[in-house]
Amino acid sequence: MKALFVVALVMMAGWALEVAHPVFFDCEPLVVWTGADDPPTLYFCGRPWPVAWQKAQEGGRTRWETSLCGAPLGVWTVRVGPQSSAFLRVSREASVLEIVGVPPTARLFLDQSAYIVGETGAAFFLPRPGFHIIVVEHLCYRLEQGLDLRAGERTLLKISEFWDLQSSSVQVLPGHRVSLHMRVRSVLSLPYLEAEVDLPPGWRLVQFAEALAPVPAARVIARSFVVEVPQDAAEAVYRIRVRWHGQERTADLAVVRALSPWVVVGHWDVQRNEVDLAKPFALTYERMLWAASILGQPIPYSTAIMTPELLQAILERWASGEAG
Helix, strand or coil: CCCCCCEECCCCCCCCEEECCCEEECCCCEEEEECCCCCCEEEECCEECCCCCEEEEECCEEEEEECCCCCCCEEEEEEECCEEEEEEEECCCCCEEEEECCCCCCEEEECCEEEECCCCCCEEECCCCEEEEEEEEECCEEEEEEEEECCCCEEEEECEEEEEEEECCCEECCCCEEEEEEEEEECCCECCCCCEEECCCCCEEEECHHHHCCECCCCCEEEEEEEECCCCCCCEEEEEEEEECCEEEEEEEEECCCCCHHHHHHCEECCCCEECCCCCCCCCHHHHHHHHHCCCCECCCCCCECCHHHHHHHHHHHHCCCCC
8 A cells, every 4th residue: 555655765866858748739849858968869760850959058957949840740759868758749730638737546537538647647638629528536526627629729737736845944964854845736625635755865754744634625735844864964965856646846955064154043943042954944033132142152053153244144134034
């Protein structure tokens, strides 16, 4: 039986490959993202198909775009490094329906024909242009929606959306805890949050009490969980992955031996006189008083001294309201 939350090893970055759509119309630009600077290679019927790529940087990825106008329709393959992905090219006379964010155990019906979407949470169809009815059944919940599909148009239906995954601190110490926060929305009511959490080796999921709380329909909800870093964790940047209904988000955490002074002050628990990286970062009045009290002294968990210049910079940032 599959656990509600699954902790697994994170496959560290190699080649990354993402195609913009599973289906493209003829003369529609082909867009591919990779994690490397080497251009992708296209194949049709097993043979390389040379193209001229336009390259651009988007965030931490490389975006590649090219035109296949007039090229054969059918199944194509794009490869980069050891990874490959297939996509379909169709004529403008077809209509394309893409459905994403379907719960893995849900049943999907298109005009009374049933389909199982599975772990990807996504499916695409090429129905005839016209009116169609989509039904999604998950546990005791049901969604029914009518769609008017037109030739040469792509319709995207999002059953659920996973916006972001953010950590309470960008830095963390070995043996300490950090919390992560996710925001999601589902058009279906859900009895609990189905998600998979992939952690680096040795990291532990220690708290996720909100996992069993119901997810109301059509509302943006926030869920948080806490992970613990092992005492012997080496200094490096580690990645946590969370998957929900086929959608994945990542958060990168830097394990350090000494924290930045800003991180210490913004996470200082004044009552316990201890740093708490699992609480959200905030520059508060109480923390400003604490920072002033250690003027000229070493900053705990840091290699820095609380100098007048550093204290002034912290006070100015707090006064501006920039960080709480």
